[in-house]
Amino acid sequence: MHCDRAEGKTGLKEAMPSINHRALLRIAGVTAIALTAANCSSNVRGGIDPKYGVAPSPKVVADGQPVPKGGGRQMVGKPYTVAGRTYVPDETPRASEGLASWYGSNFHGRMTANGEVFDRDSIAAAHTTMPLPSYARVTNIQNGHSMIVRVNDRGPFHGNRVIDVSERAASALGFRQQGTARVRVEYVGRASTNGSDDRILLASLRTDGQPASLTTGAPTMIARARPQPNAPRQAIALRTYEPDDEAYPAPANQPSAASGAVAGNVPLPPERPFDLGTIPGATGPVAKISSVAPGTAPASRPVVASLNQAPAGVTEAGFQRNGSYGSANPSKFVLR
Template sequence: VVGPGEPVPKGGGTYRVGKPYVVAGRTYVPQEDASYRAEGLASWYGDDFHGRLTANGEVFDMASLSAAHPTLPIPSYARVTNLSNGRSLVVRINDRGPYHGNRLIDVSNKAAELLEFKHKGTARVRVEYVGRAPLEGSDDRQLMATLRTNEPAPAPSTVRIASARPFVPDMQGGGVASRAIRGDVPLPEGRPYSLGNTAVDVASVSATSEISASRSSRSNGRTLAHNTRMVSYDRDGNYASAEPRESAAPARGDDQIGNLLSARGLY
């Protein structure tokens, strides 16, 4: 929805938790869990997805400090700590995924740079839920100011920089933003999973199947619309896929499960 070089709008999505959904035989149960804390593998995604809609209707900006997570509310804040170097950063969760190789979270290009694992592609991280994020979008200056080494990144509301208005809104007033919307998450064009849709849903994975965030897949001029692999859902809402074409840039070390991948998880 946003072309190369065009400014990416902030916010514009809706607050969602979502229904349980199934991808590649695994059930995911979105929920707001204030005590959420998990460790696992992080990967990153970049300009193959830049300018495209996220699962809650925002626009992905690879230069922002954002991330995709399979179950945390969207939008929300999560603390991501690189366990190999102690670098810790708060990011905005505004998308769903990853679903490949047991990966826990996909962070943006910029977040991977700050956490210092972009050149490696993946890193073992700790992810902790911080709280809901404002619908009008996040101030990346605030999020960048949370970066710490060998100590947890502070919540954005505790970071002091010049701002004309509070960064984290009051969620106790009972307004629309304070009530979780449980139901189907809007399905951006080309997503290969339903997040709770019915069995009649059929989606193209033109934006989200075998696309790698590697420079090699970007440099050859391949566009996302060229991917014709289709997916559907059985009566139980399970993810079912036709045999995919060979990926132009499969994830290192994950060849055996490459056919189960979906939107996220490649770098």
């Protein structure tokens, strides 16, 4: 019995170092994971993308919500460094050739470099050095498609790509399915910050091998000046037209507007806007007030008398040549 107990104690002592070693390995693993998570969370809180060394733009419009158009500011910008490479914005960048890619849902609703909001359904693009916002001609060298796009963001920062376009622009240029295409990019000029120009830019698409251009009659054109403030509102005077007595003769017994008096027991409505509940009797039927004297028959429409009914003694000399019957033939009339 004693020997058995001794053997049991010896086995326990031999097993303890093994257990402690496994426990230490587990603790070390958990600590390493915790440190890694802490490091990652620190990067997320700092907003710095470890690949590019810059913070991603914030998402300001949720998916499915309407994206505001225009706005932002006109800018060229100072030199900046992304992923170890320095870019120098230029007022008049040169034409270039290279790969174009497109960006969609991941960037939709995010703030662009000049303060606009990216919409993947718009005709927009990102360029590393062009002024913002500006227009650029993008020509797909593979199929000859060419169109004008609105550059309102910075990028791309991947390999030898020269421009990123929106999903809709990539579809129009014919490389959405393949993802990239070799293109030629040419700077056209500054763009306005007023409203949307998607309709005009989409209309610039050329699929016949000709370079795209903006129409001269487009309401949104290349703009170098800031938008002008709205003109002050002016009061609009309403013009009152007098009736034409010759064309529309009034009945003899029709009272004038000034002679018609409003009965004293009829309430006058206040100035608009108003609530009908504040007007006495406004919700009930309104009694009609006749301006015709009692016993007077309503006037009929005016009738022009024929010369056949003219009284005796009226001669041809009684008519003026420039009168209402100057063009009539007197021989056709019978005088009594």
